[in-house]
Amino acid sequence: MKFNNVDFDTYFKNYPDKNGYFGKYGGSYISPELQKAMDEITEAYFTICKSAKFISELRRIRKDFQGRPTPISHLERLSNSLGNVQLYVKREDLNHTGAHKLNHCMGEALLAKFMGKKKVIAETGAGQHGVALATAAAYFGLECDIYMGSVDIKKQAPNVARMKILGANVVEVTHGLQTLKEAVDAAFAAYAREYKDAIYCIGSVLGPHPFPMMVRDFQSVVGIEAREQFTEMTGELPDAIVACVGGGSNAAGFFSGFLNDPVDIYGIEPLGRGPKLGDHAASLKYGTEGIMHGFNSIMLKDENGEPAPVYSVASGLDYPSSGPEHAFLHELGRVKYDVINDEETIDAFFKLSRLEGIIPAIESSHAVAYGMKLAKQMGKGSVLINLSGRGDKDMDYVIEHFGMR
Numbered sequence: 001m002k003f004n005n006v007d008f009d010t011y012f013k014n015y016p017d018k019n020g021y022f023g024k025y026g027g028s029y030i031s032p033e034l035q036k037a038m039d040e041i042t043e044a045y046f047t048i049c050k051s052a053k054f055i056s057e058l059r060r061i062r063k064d065f066q067g068r069p070t071p072i073s074h075l076e077r078l079s080n081s082l083g084n085v086q087l088y089v090k091r092e093d094l095n096h097t098g099a100h101k102l103n104h105c106m107g108e109a110l111l112a113k114f115m116g117k118k119k120v121i122a123e124t125g126a127g128q129h130g131v132a133l134a135t136a137a138a139y140f141g142l143e144c145d146i147y148m149g150s151v152d153i154k155k156q157a158p159n160v161a162r163m164k165i166l167g168a169n170v171v172e173v174t175h176g177l178q179t180l181k182e183a184v185d186a187a188f189a190a191y192a193r194e195y196k197d198a199i200y201c202i203g204s205v206l207g208p209h210p211f212p213m214m215v216r217d218f219q220s221v222v223g224i225e226a227r228e229q230f231t232e233m234t235g236e237l238p239d240a241i242v243a244c245v246g247g248g249s250n251a252a253g254f255f256s257g258f259l260n261d262p263v264d265i266y267g268i269e270p271l272g273r274g275p276k277l278g279d280h281a282a283s284l285k286y287g288t289e290g291i292m293h294g295f296n297s298i299m300l301k302d303e304n305g306e307p308a309p310v311y312s313v314a315s316g317l318d319y320p321s322s323g324p325e326h327a328f329l330h331e332l333g334r335v336k337y338d339v340i341n342d343e344e345t346i347d348a349f350f351k352l353s354r355l356e357g358i359i360p361a362i363e364s365s366h367a368v369a370y371g372m373k374l375a376k377q378m379g380k381g382s383v384l385i386n387l388s389g390r391g392d393k394d395m396d397y398v399i400e401h402f403g404m405r
């Protein structure tokens with residue numbers, strides 16, 4: 001299948017190219033010191049991660065430790081409440097630690113082990129990636145430093161406790177806005193100092209090459225399973241698939257299974273309180289091309305061209321850019337990117353809980369809300385939604401800010 005002259009039969013062979021570009025997006029814009037470390041990871045990825053030994057070990061871990069494959073559930077009551085379209089969810093909420101993040105953390109930490117590294121380093125905002133990486137580090141017996149802004153440490157106390165219980169060292173970042181952007185800066189600086197003994201494990205399909213490719217490939221297990229399970233369950237492909245997009249890791253892995261199929265694909269960004277800059281984090285819809293955290297993509301900028309402050313009810317979607325592959329798929333028109341606001345998100349959070357017995361993460365609720373909208377528009381057919389995580393972490397926040405509905 002071709003889209004704007006890009007052949008999706010051979011897409012994964014060609015994208016990214018050897019310098020990490022998806023069209024004009026991606027690449028590696030970092031200091032020569034850090035580049036040396038990235039080159040080491042790239043080399044290790046292409047040799048170690050493609051070896052039969054690595055692949056069979058990761059497969060075993062996915063099954064015995066993570067609990068994969070995660071199932072697909074048919075949302076019968078929710079579908080009936082909306083009309084004739086049948087809605088389904090891929091249950092990443094049932095992956096160990098309650099979200100898709102562990103899929104790439106186990107891959108990254110296994111690579112660290114194969115490379116003989118002693119430590120994994122990462123940033124975290126909401127704490128979900130930090131918890132997943134701390135879990136992987138405990139499993140493999142690696143040291144783990146998680147950089148986190150002071151503001152986020154206060155906001156995400158339960159996840160900070162989880163990381164500490166799992167044995168991770170949470171390093172407080174006290175400069176600037178003391179949130180995710182500063183945490184990434186601090187983690188990169190630490191990595192430049194420690195790369196001989198440590199490996200950086202980024203939290204999404206972001207950062208310099210090879211991370212956007214590597215994280216997508218580790219997450220592709222979601223798309224591979226989903227395609228096979230859905231066709232076995234229904235005898236056909238879904239008409240449409242939907243995932244939320246923060247940095248874009250759950251979406252990249254899920255979409256990868258369907259890019260070459262006659263399936264409509266939707267990536268959903270958070271519209272938050274509305275379209276005014278500062279009230280949302282919909283970078284692909286409202287942003288422009290720019291470089292941040294070592295990669296070229298579409299980002300939201302302030303009047304000085306710096307990353308703009310962003311907002312979303314979902315901490316995991318609260319980032320002023322998206323992965324370079326999403327910028328590329330957006331430009332090609334292969335994936336349609338659209339938005340869902342806070343109100344629609346909270347409505348979907350309660351609908352899925354009440355009608356199906358599944359409490360979704362607020363991030364994932366954006367995708368559920370869009371799937372519900374599509375169901376009303378399409379009139380017939382099927383929609384498969386990636387339920388990227390469970391909502392236990394969000395219950396107190398939702399009740400405090402939006403009330404019990």
Ligand SMILES: Cc1ncc(COP(=O)(O)O)c(C=O)c1O
Nearest residue numbers: 246247248249250316363388389
């Ligand atoms: C449950 C869940 N879904 C989605 C996301 C967004 O990340 P990404 O866009 O990389 O999948 C997060 C981030 O923390 C998350 O916790």
